[in-house]
Amino acid sequence: MNPGIDRLSFYCPAYALDLRRLAEARGVDPDKYLSGLGQETMAVAPPDEDIVTMAASAALPIVEADGADDFDWILVATETGVDQSKAAATFVHGLLELPSTCSALELKQACYSATAALHMACAWVAARPDRAVLIVASDIARYELCNPGEPTQGAGAVAMRITARPRVLEIDPFRGVHADDVFDFWRPNYREEALVDGQYSTRMYLAALTAAWERYGAASGLDWTAFRRQCFHLPFTRMAEKAMLHLQRTARWPSEGFRDRIADGLAYNRHTGNTYAASLYESLTCLLETAAEDLAGARVGLFSYGSGCTAEFFSGVVRPGYREVLRAEAHRRQLADRVALDYRQYEDIVRLPLPKDGGEHVFAQYRTGPFRFAGLSQHKRVYERL
Ligand code: HMG
Numbered sequence: 001m002n003p004g005i006d007r008l009s010f011y012c013p014a015y016a017l018d019l020r021r022l023a024e025a026r027g028v029d030p031d032k033y034l035s036g037l038g039q040e041t042m043a044v045a046p047p048d049e050d051i052v053t054m055a056a057s058a059a060l061p062i063v064e065a066d067g068a069d070d071f072d073w074i075l076v077a078t079e080t081g082v083d084q085s086k087a088a089a090t091f092v093h094g095l096l097e098l099p100s101t102c103s104a105l106e107l108k109q110a111c112y113s114a115t116a117a118l119h120m121a122c123a124w125v126a127a128r129p130d131r132a133v134l135i136v137a138s139d140i141a142r143y144e145l146c147n148p149g150e151p152t153q154g155a156g157a158v159a160m161r162i163t164a165r166p167r168v169l170e171i172d173p174f175r176g177v178h179a180d181d182v183f184d185f186w187r188p189n190y191r192e193e194a195l196v197d198g199q200y201s202t203r204m205y206l207a208a209l210t211a212a213w214e215r216y217g218a219a220s221g222l223d224w225t226a227f228r229r230q231c232f233h234l235p236f237t238r239m240a241e242k243a244m245l246h247l248q249r250t251a252r253w254p255s256e257g258f259r260d261r262i263a264d265g266l267a268y269n270r271h272t273g274n275t276y277a278a279s280l281y282e283s284l285t286c287l288l289e290t291a292a293e294d295l296a297g298a299r300v301g302l303f304s305y306g307s308g309c310t311a312e313f314f315s316g317v318v319r320p321g322y323r324e325v326l327r328a329e330a331h332r333r334q335l336a337d338r339v340a341l342d343y344r345q346y347e348d349i350v351r352l353p354l355p356k357d358g359g360e361h362v363f364a365q366y367r368t369g370p371f372r373f374a375g376l377s378q379h380k381r382v383y384e385r386l
Contacts, residue, residue: 002173003122004166004316006132007066008285010331011058012156012272014367015044016338017346019151025343026146033151038237038266042273044341045140045155046366047352048373051080052088052383055138056095057369059159061327062134063096066161070132071102075121077114077137077277079187081106082381092136095371095383102134110185111233112306113137114158114277115314121162122171129164136160139276142193145350149196152236154273158281167325168288169300169316176216176313178208185307201307202242205235208311209243209303210250216313217251224253227315228298229291230261231283233305234269240283243303264291271335280304288318289328296320339367 018041023030033039045054055076074096076089087106098104107113114137121133138157143149184201187194217223224247232240240262247253265287269275275282280302288295295318305311341349355361355376362375374384 001165002170003125003162003164004171005160005169006163006166007062007161007325008168008281008288009058009061009159009327010156010268010282010285010334011054011369012043012275012334012338013045013049013054014338014369015046015341015349016041016271017044017341017343021343022151022346026150036238037151038241039151039270039273041271042151042153043155043271043338044346044349046349046368048363048366049368050082050373051078051138051140051157052082052091052095052381053368053371053373054155054157055088055092055136055159056371058138058157059092059096059134059136060370061330062159062161068096068098068102068134070130071098071134072124072128072131073103073105073121073133074098075105075107075117075133075135077107077117077135078139079108079110079113079276080138080140081108084189088138091381091383095385098134109310110306110308111276111279112304112310112312114281115304115312118160118162118171119175125162125164133162134159135162137275137278137281139278141274141276142350143196144193145347147193147196148198149194152274154275156272156275156278156282158275158278158285160281167319168322169284169318172220172299172315172317174216174220174314176212176214176219177311178211178215179310180208182307182309184309202239204307204309205239205305205311206242206246208305208309209246209313212303212311212313213247213251216315220315222315226299227261227301229265229287229295230301230303231265231280231287232262232303233280234266234283235274235279237266237270240266268331268335285331288322289326289331294323296322
């Protein structure tokens with residue numbers, strides 16, 4: 001058996017903006033967002049929620065179910081880091097009360113970093129089959145108001161327990177990568193919002209997909225017939241369709257049945273927006289939790305893309321009995337029970353600046369999960385468990 005994902009847990013903020021409201025405010029035909037981009041609502045993080053609270057909230061059910069004694073690492077994958085030195089993983093370590101023998105590390109390469117964390121974790125547990133690694137991908141996607149990227153914004157986190165005998169997905173030991181130095185999407189340290197060359201970024205994504213796929217094929221000896229389903233990094237859900245069409249043109253993938261291969265992995269992302277590092281794993285969670293068909297034994301193709309860029313095509317095989325450890329009902333309720341914001345409330349939230357004066361700040365309480373970002377004191381972030 002190959003190492004892989006033993007449990008998955010997803011978390012998104014309790015507030016959402018319907019993209020019809022955004023379209024109305026921007027004077028855009030709502031079908032551009034709903035059909036053209038394939039997005040319906042975007043998750044909005046309130047001021048007392050950040051990538052740390054989302055990460056801890058995603059991971060808590062895993063810790064409650066399996067304990068934390070066998071974790072050697074907590075790896076937090078994010079591009080919305082909260083500190084230049086202190087890793088977000090150390091805050092999450094504290095909130096989850098992980099043992100002091102569990103190392104904490106933050107990883108960054110745009111939306112790709114959770115995939116790097118996954119391979120590092122698999123290699124670690126392969127050498128130590130009685131140990132485990134906790135990975136949490138957590139991000140808040142923000143562009144400037146009125147930027148074409150605005151309707152793709154989102155927020156969310158996915159936590160994964162990685163073990164040598166996984167109950168959800170074994171990760172195949174081969175991969176195809178593509179890396180290059182490009183400016184398609186980036187966020188300089190002095191900016192709150194990302195900068196993006198939108199159309200160029202989409203072309204970079206697709207070019208990287210073909211290159212990574214060709215190298216995956218050479219490394220594995222597999223072709224498209226090996227996969228029953230396919231999950232992609234989803235900056236917006238129509239990207240999966242673009243990716244499949246692109247593989248038809250460049251790598252002779254078949255056109256027949258291509259929508260069936262991607263359809264079950266789209267619903268969660270359609271309602272959260274881009275969750276950057278978490279996006280591919282959110283799509284995988286959605287596929288496993290919403291597919292009517294029993295996927296035990298099915299090979300799933302996975303494409304991870306992080307702007308800048310590093311991309312990877314890899315795969316995994318679904319384990320028998322995987323449904324017993326999923327949290328489908330909890331995730332369905334979380335998405336359904338969100339508070340719908342009106343446009344003005346959305347703009348008020350995104351315009352609220354984080355204080356930078358090092359003084360004492362206590363934040364107003366919004367709806368959050370089990371953890372909240374309560375304020376700032378002497379330049380230190382203060383978190384609390386509710
Ligand atoms: P845009 O340029 O305003 O949109 O922004 P568009 O003109 O390309 O239209 C989008 C689609 O809607 C088109 O479909 C239109 O035809 C259609 P397509 O031609 O592509 O098939 N459309 C309509 N459909 C129905 N009814 C209508 C209508 N009007 C138009 N009335 C863009 C699009 C993606 C560029 C923008 O949202 C953006 O900049 N997004 C952010 C960047 C991004 O998501 N890039 C994706 C690849 S890079 C990536 O994935 C990495 C990333 O996650 C970051 C990281 O790695 O950290 C972003």
